Amino acid sequence: MVFATCEEGYEFYRQYAREAGFGIKKHKNKTMSRLYACYRQGSSTFYKTGGERKLAKMSKRVGCKAAVKIKLKGTEWFYENVELEHNHALNPNPCEVKHMRSQKNKDPVIMEYVDDLQQSGVSPIATMNVLATLNGDPELLPMNDRDLENRRAANLREEQVDDVKKLMAFFSEYRTHNPKFYYDIEFDSAGVVKNIFWSHASCQANYAEFGDVVTFDTTYRSNFYCMPLGMFVGSNHHLQNVIFGFVLVRDETQKTFEWVFRTFKNCMERKDPICILTDQDQAMANALQAVFVRTIHRLCRWHMLNKHAESLNKLYHSNKGLEEKLLTAVNHPLTPAEFENAWQEMVSEYELESDPTLCSLYELRASWIASYFKDIFCGRMTSTQRSESTNRMVKGHHVDDSTPLHVFAKKMYQVLQRRKDAEGQETVASQ
Structure with missing residues (x-):
């Protein structure tokens, strides 16, 4: 048989192996030839000298000789040697064959769809249910829950490479589309990211209208680097939560909070809120007194x-x-x-x-x-519940402690879009 590429020759043998009931592997790759063998080819020493167990699992290698050798001649590839006899039982049952590594479906379209589902927070079980519905026969799904977990882990490792560069690229690109987008990053003496603040144009517009009362609180386990997340949150004309800005900090010292509040103030054209509600953190209280001189600091009743x-x-x-x-x-x-x-x-x-x-x-x-x-407008706020409920919503539906920074920033944009949709829905309902 003749093939245009060696990949076509491999795929033909893989499909044959699927029907016959065995897995294959790429055994030898040379410039002019390839050897594709049964996955049970070769041998493995399961016991050390003296009978001591060497491996936790039995090896599947039994010295099977089944293989095909494909060779390049001119511009075409052809099978030079073919050995079809196996020295072990085959498993033509589709429910078993699909779990062999070489038989797992890596169709790019399906994998891209799986990636989209995982990025949207869909669990592996729910993803399997979706694929089963699309496939029509759950028993013939070419992957399992573990495959999806491995896929997610591999994608996370890839996302974490050059994370800060990707974050800076995202911020720069977004500012190109919207010059009102504001961000600031503080680095320490070693050039390592210390604090990150950003605010979208819609956040700043909301602050101009509804920024008289602000709640601020921090939460943990929202990103891969365990940087506490802080959000400036207020209330709009529908008494819905609105977000004015996001910040990720390395620590919660007075110096850090002073940087956070000054950056927020610069972003909002140096407009101080009338009242700000926080918890009973002394470092935060000292920073507020240093930055928001005219702002009344109120402690959370809860x-x-x-x-x-x-x-x-x-x-x-x-x-x-x-x-x-x-x-x-x-x-x-x-x-x-x-x-x-x-x-x-x-x-x-x-x-x-x-x-x-x-x-x-x-x-x-x-x-x-x-x-x-009573003589101060507080927007019916007596606690930092608005910040805390927004934090819970963010961690419960959008991010977790494995989220890279640049993905985190993109997820926060999705949070803002959901808040805008909720406001639009309430506006229509109230007309």
Whole structure:
């Protein structure tokens, strides 16, 4: 038989092997010839001298001589030697043959489709279900869950090569299409990336309209380098979350937060928010005071109570009705005077004037109790829940701790598109 290329000769033998029920391998590649052999060709020493077991798995090699030699003559390839006899049983069952390495379908169109599904966060099992539906017969699928996992791992390794260069290329390309796109990267003395900030034009437009109140929080396990992710989040006219900017930081020190807040301020044409809500991180608080001089810093109510959750639960258990009265005092007073009266009545009733937990909460009352912020527009925000819910959405549906930086930036653009779609849907529904 004559073939235009050696690849055609290999594919012909592979299809024959599939029908016969065995796998093949490329055994010898020379300039003028190729040898394609049965995958059970050769031998392997399973035991060392003395009978000690050498390998964890039995070798499949049994010295099979079945093979074909294809040779180049002029511009064409032809089979020079053909040996069809095997010294082992064949497995013509399609459900078994498809698991042999040489018989796994590597069709570029299918592999590209699989890559698209994996990049969209589709699980291996769901991907297999999709392929089974398209193929029509699940038993004849030319791959399994492990193949998909291996494919994903290989793609991740490839994506992680020159990750920072790819990130810079993405930012530069995006700025070419939209000059309002803003990004800044801080490097350390060794030239290693330390902090990354970026904000799309739509983020800056949203900040110009809805940037009076901002929440900021960081989260972990969102990228391959374990860099904490921070997002500046606010609320639009539909009370939906809007994102003003993204930042990835190496650490959470005051110096780092000062760089983050200054970069954010420069991006937003040096406009300070009226109020910003954060958790009770002292480094973050110091950085806010240094950068946003005119901004009111408000602490997250949920974090304040959660920080003392264990001590409060003990107090609730030993003082019946305390929990209801404490939450009433925290949530319902309209003025600081009303809150302080309600608080004093509560601690007096239960004789808890000197309790360290309640004293700690009371000392910081002006930073987290809602009645102290009645004269300030806070967009109905009392906590960093908007930032935290956005963080959960990002990690739950878009990225994980294996995501390279440039892929992470592209995924965040998808997050913005989803938020814009949600806003458009709400706008139409409210008309």
